[in-house]
Amino acid sequence: MTEEIKLFSKQKTIYPRRVWGKYRKLKWLAMIVLLAIYYLSPWLRWDRGEGAPNQAILIDIVHTRAYFFGIEIWPQEVYYITGILILAAIGLFFVTSLFGRIWCGYACPQTVWTDLFVWVERIVQGDRNTRMKLDKSPWNFHKIYKKTLTHIIWVIIGLCTGGAWVFYFNDAPTLLDQIIHFDVPLSVGGWILGLTFSTYMMAGFAREQVCTYMCPYARFQSAMFDKDTLIISYDKKRGETRGHHKAGDSWEGRGHCIDCSSCVIVCPMGIDIREGLQMECIACGLCVDACNNVMDKIGLPRGLIRYDTENSTNDSKQYLKSLIRPRTFFYIAIITLVSSLMLYGLLNRQPLELTVQHDRNPVYVTLSNGQIRNGYNLIILNKTHDNQLYSLKLKNLDNASLHIQGGQEISADNLYVLADSVGHFRIFVTADKQPEKRQKIEFEITMQTTNVKDTKDSIFVSNEK
Ligand code: SF4
Ligand code: SF4
Secondary structure (H helix, E strand, O other), rough: OOOOOOOOOOOOOOOOOOOHHHHHHHHHHHHHHHHHHHHHHHHHHOOOOOOOOOEEEEOOOOEEEEEEEOEEHHHOOOOOHHHHHHHHHHHHHHHHHHOOOOHHHHHHHHHHHHHHHHHHHHHOOOOOHHHHHHHHOOOOOOHHHHHHHHHHHHHHHHHHHHHHHHHHOOOOOHHHHHOOOOOOHHHHHHHHHHHHHHHHHHHHHHHHHHHHOOOOHHHHHHHHHOOOEEEEEEEEEEEEEEOOOOOOOOOOOOOOOOOOOOHHHOOOOOOOHHHHOOOOOOOOOOHHHHHHHHHHHHOOOOOOOEEHHHHHHOOOHHHHOOOOHHHHHHHHHHHHHHHHHHHHHHOOOOOOOEEEEEOOOOOEOOOOEEEEEEEEEEEEEEOOOOEEEEEEEEEEOOOOOEOOOOOOOOOOEEEOOOOEEEEEEEHHHHOOOOOOOEEEEEEEEOOOOOOEEEEEEEEEOOOOO
C-alpha cells in the first residue's frame, strides 16, 4: 500500500498580536506620513499661469505632459523619468546595503496598507486571541456583523486608494465633482474599481504572501547584503539555551530567552526569527519591541533581538564607521552623478527645442533651372505657456533660399507656435549644386520675445553618388 504524500499545504492564517514599542511607533509614524502624502498630494496647487494646469503633481496623459511643482516634463524629455527610475533603484540598493530591508518594513505600499487593514481588523474584531476565537466560532449574528463591518471598511479604504490614484492623472477637483455625480469616463471608473479590488485583495487577503511569493525584491535583496548590513538578529549566544523561567529562578547555566513566543506571535510574516535570518523577514522590528517588553518585565537588558550587523558589533561607534565602505561609496557616486546631471539639465532647460528631419525620398530634386531643392520637416517645441513667434535662419549654404509651405502669411521671420505646443513646418531649401555631395548646414531658430536660440545640424544633398 502506498501512502499519499501531500505536496502542498494550506496557507496558515497569520494573526499578528498588537505590540507597543519604539519600532511600532516608528511604523505608525511612517504609515501616517506616507498615507497623508499619497492621499493629499493631488490636492496641492501650483500656479503655472493661464491655460496651464494648476495641479502641483499631475501626469496629464491626454496632453502628454508630467508636472511636478515647477518642473514640466515633455515626452521628448523622457530621460528625466529614466533618471528618476535610476535614482529610485540605486537609492533602494543604497538604503538596503546600509539598513537592510527597512523599505519593506516601513515604507513599501504593501506593508503600509496591510498595516492599515490589520489595524481595522483589530479595532473591529479584537486582538489576536479574540480574532482566532471568532474565526473558529460558528457563523452567528455577532460574527456576521464583525466580518461584514471589517470588509465594508476595507472596501472603503480600497475605494479611497483607487480614487486617490486617478487624481494624479486628472484635475483633482474636477474629477471629484464628476465622481460625486457618477459622471466619470469609463477608463477612470475602471481604474478606480481595479485599484479598489487590488488593494482589498493584497492588503486584506494576500498580505505576507505578496512579500514572500510575488515581490522580486525579496529574492534579490540578499545580493545587496554584506556583513555590515543592518539585519534583525537574535543573539543566540545570549539567548540559548532557551526555556521557560519562573520568577526567582537563577539565570546561571541557561540563556535569556524564556521561550514565551512573543516575538513569533507579533510577527506579521509569521516567522520565528530565532531560527536565523529568513527571506520572509521584512525587518519591521516588531519582534524587537515584543522581546524588549519581555526583557523589561523579567529585568534583563534589552536587545536579545535587535537590529545588528552580521559582524555583530552591537557598538554604535563601530557601526557608524561601517557605514563608509566601497559599496556605499559606489552607490553614493552613482546617485550624485545622476542627480547632478538631472539638476544641470533642469537648470539649463530651454523654453524651445528644434528638430529637423531631412526628406528621405526624394533626397533632392533638380529644378528646371539646374538648381537643387531639398525638403525638410521642422518641429519647434514651444515649452512656454505663451504663444510665440520664431525666426528661422539657415547657415553654411551660400545663396540659398528658404520657402515655407503654408501660404503667404508664413515666412522665415514669422513661424507661429501656440503656447505649450509643438509646431510642424514643411521647409524647402533651394541652392546651386554644391561641390560636396552632402553639404553640412545648420538651422537656427530664435524665439522673438526672449531671443533664446536653438540650432540643429542637417545636410543639403546635391548628388546621390
Ligand atoms: S521576524 Fe521580526 S522583523 Fe522580521 S518580519 Fe517578523 S516581526 Fe518583522
Ligand atoms: S520574545 Fe524574546 S524571550 Fe520571548 S521567545 Fe522571543 S526571543 Fe525569547
